[in-house]
Amino acid sequence: MSGLPLVALVGNPNAGKSALFNALTGARQKLGNYPGVTVERKAGRLSLADGRPVELVDLPGTYSLSPASPDEQVTRDFVLGKQAGEKLPDALVIVVDASNLDNHLRFALELIALGLPTVVALNMVDLATRDGLELDANVLAQELGVPVVSTVAVRKRGLDHLKTELETLLGAQTGMLRASAGEPDFDAVRREARRIARAAIVRETPSRRLTAAVDRVALHPVLGLALLLGLLFVMFQAVFSWASVPADILEGWVTALGEAVTNTLPPGILHDFLLQGVVGGVGAVIVFLPQILILFFFILMLEATGYMARAAFLMDGIMAKVGLSGRAFIPLLSSFACAVPGIMATRTISDPKDRLTTILIAPLMTCSARLPVYGLIIAAFIPARSVGPGIGLQGLVLFLLYVAGIVGAMLAAWALRLTVAKGRSGGFLMEMPKYQWPRPQDILIGLWQRGVIFLKRAGTIILATNIVLWVLASFPHAPEGVRQSEYSIAGRIAGGINVLVEPIGFNRDISLALLPSMAAREVAVSAIATVYAIDAEDDAEALEQGLGDRLAGRWSLATALAFLAWFVFAPQCISTIAVTRRETNGWKWPLFMIFYLFVLAYAAAGVTYWAAVAMGLG
Amino acid sequence: MRLTDLPLRQPAFVETIDWESLSSVEGQRLREFGLCEGASVEALHHGGLLGRGPLAVKIGRMTVAMRRNHAAAVEVSTGPQEAQV
Numbered sequence: 001m002s003g004l005p006l007v008a009l010v011g012n013p014n015a016g017k018s019a020l021f022n023a024l025t026g027a028r029q030k031l032g033n034y035p036g037v038t039v040e041r042k043a044g045r046l047s048l049a050d051g052r053p054v055e056l057v058d059l060p061g062t063y064s065l066s067p068a069s070p071d072e073q074v075t076r077d078f079v080l081g082k083q084a085g086e087k088l089p090d091a092l093v094i095v096v097d098a099s100n101l102d103n104h105l106r107f108a109l110e111l112i113a114l115g116l117p118t119v120v121a122l123n124m125v126d127l128a129t130r131d132g133l134e135l136d137a138n139v140l141a142q143e144l145g146v147p148v149v150s151t152v153a154v155r156k157r158g159l160d161h162l163k164t165e166l167e168t169l170l171g172a173q174t175g176m177l178r179a180s181a182g183e184p185d186f187d188a189v190r191r192e193a194r195r196i197a198r199a200a201i202v203r204e205t206p207s208r209r210l211t212a213a214v215d216r217v218a219l220h221p222v223l224g225l226a227l228l229l230g231l232l233f234v235m236f237q238a239v240f241s242w243a244s245v246p247a248d249i250l251e252g253w254v255t256a257l258g259e260a261v262t263n264t265l266p267p268g269i270l271h272d273f274l275l276q277g278v279v280g281g282v283g284a285v286i287v288f289l290p291q292i293l294i295l296f297f298f299i300l301m302l303e304a305t306g307y308m309a310r311a312a313f314l315m316d317g318i319m320a321k322v323g324l325s326g327r328a329f330i331p332l333l334s335s336f337a338c339a340v341p342g343i344m345a346t347r348t349i350s351d352p353k354d355r356l357t358t359i360l361i362a363p364l365m366t367c368s369a370r371l372p373v374y375g376l377i378i379a380a381f382i383p384a385r386s387v388g389p390g391i392g393l394q395g396l397v398l399f400l401l402y403v404a405g406i407v408g409a410m411l412a413a414w415a416l417r418l419t420v421a422k423g424r425s426g427g428f429l430m431e432m433p434k435y436q437w438p439r440p441q442d443i444l445i446g447l448w449q450r451g452v453i454f455l456k457r458a459g460t461i462i463l464a465t466n467i468v469l470w471v472l473a474s475f476p477h478a479p480e481g482v483r484q485s486e487y488s489i490a491g492r493i494a495g496g497i498n499v500l501v502e503p504i505g506f507n508r509d510i511s512l513a514l515l516p517s518m519a520a521r522e523v524a525v526s527a528i529a530t531v532y533a534i535d536a537e538d539d540a541e542a543l544e545q546g547l548g549d550r551l552a553g554r555w556s557l558a559t560a561l562a563f564l565a566w567f568v569f570a571p572q573c574i575s576t577i578a579v580t581r582r583e584t585n586g587w588k589w590p591l592f593m594i595f596y597l598f599v600l601a602y603a604a605a606g607v608t609y610w611a612a613v614a615m616g617l618g
Numbered sequence: 619m620r621l622t623d624l625p626l627r628q629p630a631f632v633e634t635i636d637w638e639s640l641s642s643v644e645g646q647r648l649r650e651f652g653l654c655e656g657a658s659v660e661a662l663h664h665g666g667l668l669g670r671g672p673l674a675v676k677i678g679r680m681t682v683a684m685r686r687n688h689a690a691a692v693e694v695s696t697g698p699q700e701a702q703v
């Protein structure tokens with residue numbers, strides 16, 4: 001806790017708190033358009049006009065001070081000064097959506113009644129204008145008894161005025177602050193909010209509503225579902241087709257770097273280590289950066305446009321059949337990018353059983369860390385031919401892998417809801433935000449953050465695991481005629497694992513990659529690359545070959561398919577296990593998750609392998 | 619008429635709500651969405667292929683999604699709107 005004055009942004013979901021927070025502090029966080037994307041404490045520093053610093057906190061959105069989910073509880077506790085480790089805020093900035101005033105004012109009145117120094121940000125006035133609404137901020141200020149400032153958070157309009165009002169509030173403070181929540185009569189407050197909203201509306205002209213028009217298609221039971229599937233399909237095709245050029249460029253750089261190492265360093269252990277362990281291993285992962293950025297681009301766009309809530313609406317019927325609600329679809333869709341933020345986003349789910357089930361199935365959504373694995377295997381074994389207008393076979397296989405993850409997740413949810421997470425379904429009530437065209441800056445910043453995270457992973461967790469693997473795979477030196485990858489320590493450990501996984505078609509290469517890739521799935525790729533580099537040391541021709549070509553020469557198609565099936569299910573990610581432990585308060589559920597997913601992975605790989613062999617692909 | 623039977627995009631207002639049939643959390647959330655006797659509502663979309671999915675309903679100026687069992691607790695009327703309670 002800092003000694004600075006503490007100011008909290010509070011209001012309904014989608015009022016624009018996070019946008020205002022970003023505009024005021026310059027700090028950045030993920031912007032979403034579905035209710036409740038803010039689930040962590042977000043604090044930043046804001047300088048008032050006189051230079052005084054203030055700590056600004058972006059609170060989770062909530063509709064009232066009676067919490068219905070874990071993140072809403074935070075908001076209530078915070079504004080009452082009961083949140084552990086936080087002091088009572090010195091002032092509140094209540095953010096209201098000008099185009100939905102009746103509703104947001106009710107909560108605003110509840111907050112004003114707390115008795116803390118307060119200013120109201122009348123946000124989204126641009127959208128209100130778009131909807132033909134004209135409002136009078138002065139009338140609003142008179143009726144509410146607190147200052148009101150019109151703002152457009154995304155255009156940074158009204159921010160200086162807001163800061164001036166804050167300065168006055170903080171300057172005028174004397175004595176101890178107290179916040180007390182009364183038990184106001186809900187209906188009375190609602191009527192009051194309505195009256196004030198009416199009074200503040202100067203003019204209301206009917207106008208064409210963009211959102212209603214788009215929703216006629218987007219929420220249509222047939223067209224909407226077709227649109228959703230189409231969007232997802234385009235996303236997966238794009239991951240392959242758009243990425244090929246930048247990925248080739250990156251690959252060229254990695255190769256050049258390897259050559260530079262060979263040319264500058266004398267042959268020896270350092271040369272081998274850098275070439276095989278670092279450049280070969282980590283380089284094999286880094287070339288997937290373009291694909292991961294393309295995937296995140298789509299996810300960020302779906303969130304920022306407001307489409308995510310529509311996807312939840314369309315999916316509710318199906319989710320209900322497995323005992324979940326459409327709301328669970330949002331964390332699951334974010335898990336396509338990464339299960340860690342996906343699992344954290346389950347905090348907006350109020351029903352504890354719904355939430356637990358969603359956490360347990362989130363790792364089944366095909367996260368971006370699987371892309372390097374899928375990408376490598378698909379490129380090596382699936383021919384790049386067209387199977388229809390605009391449909392590539394490779395993209396189609398990738399799409400099917402995603403579908404397998406989704407179907408697996410639905411079946412798992414259904415089974416979990418009948419057993420360990422038994423209980424009545426929590427229902428589905430959700431606000432549908434207005435459509436927005438996202439600002440390019442927001443998307444670019446989101447992509448930048450994701451790119452940095454990926455490269456950091458490559459530089460830390462993946463590099464470290466790979467170095468350990470390189471050491472274990474390089475020693476002791478194999479005698480003439482014996483393959484290094486089998487003779488080394490790593491090779492012997494792999495030999496032990498191989499006994500377990502041979503029945504499902506895994507070869508020694510895979511056995512060797514399985515253990516290190518417990519740290520992160522991408523390590524499977526860097527590990528295989530490293531081991532091949534070590535084996536190819538004295539074989540100039542093998543060294544020239546790309547990783548994919550070498551794989552294609554050594555694995556059968558059945559083995560490759562079994563390997564893909566394994567990765568649809570296997571819980572190979574330390575970060576996911578750690579976040580599950582944190583979100584479920586203990587080891588019970590993460591251990592359960594690891595167990596059931598490994599069982600599924602084994603079964604899926606086995607069935608795939610045996611079926612493929614039976615079809616003559618072995 | 620129940621909200622579930624209301625033709626799409628026909629403005630109506632809420633006559634009564636059977637709060638008893640809703641759990642306290644659900645009831646509270648619906649109230650927070652602005653659902654109350656006298657509120658203006660409009661059914662916008664039925665989700666789900668066989669018409670058994672959720673309903674998108676406009677309550678005042680806000681669009682919300684709710685399941686059919688919740689919408690069935692809301693009695694609406696398309697007659698001339700009575701004075702707001």
Ligand SMILES: Nc1nc2c(ncn2[C@@H]2O[C@H](COP(=O)(O)OP(=O)(O)O)[C@@H](O)[C@H]2O)c(=O)[nH]1
Binds near residue numbers: 038
């Ligand atoms: N047009 C417009 N959009 C806004 C404004 N403020 C926020 N938004 C957008 O509204 C959406 C929800 O905003 P966000 O800050 O995530 O809301 P929060 O849930 O209150 O944190 C985002 O897509 C923002 O870009 C505004 O003043 N005008």
Ligand SMILES: [Mg+2]
Binds near residue numbers: 017018019037061
């Ligand atoms: Mg937010």
